[in-house]
Amino acid sequence: MPANTVQFEPWRGLNRLLVTLEQEDSGAWLRFLLAALGLSIAFALAIFSTAASQTGNTTATVLLASAALLMAAGVGLGTVPYLARRIAAKKVREALDFEVTRAGAIYAFTVLLVGFACLNTGNNLLYIILAAMLAAIMVSGLVSTLGLRGLELELRIPDHIFAGTDVPATICVRNGRRWTPSLSISAVPAEKFSKRKRWLWVATTFPVPPWRPPERQWLQLPDRKLRRVLVESSGVFHESAYFPLVLPGLQLQAEVRLRFRRRGRYQERFSLSTRFPFAFLVKTRRMALTREVLVYPELTNSEEMVELLPVLSGKCETYLRGQGTDLYRIREYLPEDSARHVDWKATAKSGALKVREFAREDERRLRVVFDNPVPGELNAPTYERMVSLVASAVWRLTQQNVFLSFVSQQFRAGGDVYGFLEYLATIAPADQPSVLEGLEGSTDYSLIFTAAKPGTIPANLWASGYFVFLK
Secondary structure, eight states: OOTTOOOOOHHHHHHHHHHHHHHSOHHHHHHHHHHHHHHHHHHHHHHHHHHHHHHTOHHHHHHHHHHHHHHHHHHHHHTHHHHHHTOOOSTTOSOEEEEEOHHHHHHHHHHHHHHHHHHHHOOHHHHHHHHHHHHHHHHHHHHHHHHHTTEEEEEEOOSOEETTSEEEEEEEEEEOOSSOOEEEEEEEESSSOSEEEEEEEEEEEEEESTTSOGGGOSEEEEEEEEEEEEEEOOOSOOOOEEEEEEOTTOEEEEEEEEEOOSSEEEOOEEEEEEOTTTSSEEEEEEEEOSSOEEEEOOOOOOHHHHHHHHHHHHHHOOOOSSSOSSEEEEEEOOTTSOGGGBOHHHHHHHSSOEEEEEOOOSOOEEEEEEOOOOTTSSOHHHHHHHHHHHHHHHHHHHHTTOEEEEEOSSOEEESOHHHHHHHHHSOOOOSOOOTTTTOOOOSSEEEEEEOSOGGGSOHHHHTTEEEEEOO
């Protein structure tokens, strides 16, 4: 073969195309190819319908025209919005979504009926009516899109939030445009349904033999079954706030209630939706809030918590001689005691000098020690219960004006209650040595939360601390 001859390789271009398709999103390409195929079939059916109409076959004309319109409508509703939402252009990259309302479905069915009549009769007036009805759908989508453009969403919430509690919040919607208002705007959750049933694999046991009662079965083998389970969404906003008119440059606000189910960091998403102008579509714009929300652990009223505080109060209450007003005890007189503390009634009864000893009035102090377990030492529910119990004890002791200091593997501070709650909000089991191994002594009484076994606790800690063991 001469050196200047170019060899034609027909498969090289096909291979390059396949590589390109693999690098891109295969789902989008599949939707595009299906849309092209569906429109081609719809066009062919329309041509055959015209040919059948010219031959006078009314039945074939109606069937072919109906199939063509249904095919085109299916492509338009199922494929085009999916592809449109994937456009990466900067100006249209906002997450827009829409939902056809009941009025919109009835209107679309009416449009199909008018379309059938146009194809069968060829009446120009029907074609004009069909064009006006289709134009109304386009105007509805365009006006609703313009109404959502330029809107800004802000959420105002308290600085300190505990999981599992209703939090009052304020949703603010601002129209950043200069001239045009926005009509019929609703702030709605990003997830449309708070509760729904899903098919999930659920852990169960397979008894052997299955016909015997549980106490007489030989084995309980691990098993999994596919069941329909009611699943709640992870969203924190399950209400809606309605703003009938948002004028240019102005801001409206509405009071709502949020509920954070779990501790941790949240970058919550909200949606602005509108049905304006004809309520054929519910156009939605999804927006992520710029502010990150940190949620503290849930405050619990469990039996452990109810029993802990009275026992702890009795153990950590330190009574010393002082100038307080709460009587601690009556004891024998000592040379260093003041004469004004002599209890003359007790002295007269006993025949020896007795003095009254009062409780110290200075602030109560307590050291909270959280021994974070290693991964696998506690299962997830027990660990969350441990974190919730620690946060609940800290918060309730703070409400009782107890000065707290905190010790953990990665946190040591005195009096910084909110700092310790922020630490608990994102804490997770870590592969670190136990904090009890090098825990130094303290004049404060200690409240120690640990998953360690009682036999591994250093002897010097038993006298100066109260232990809460979790397993």
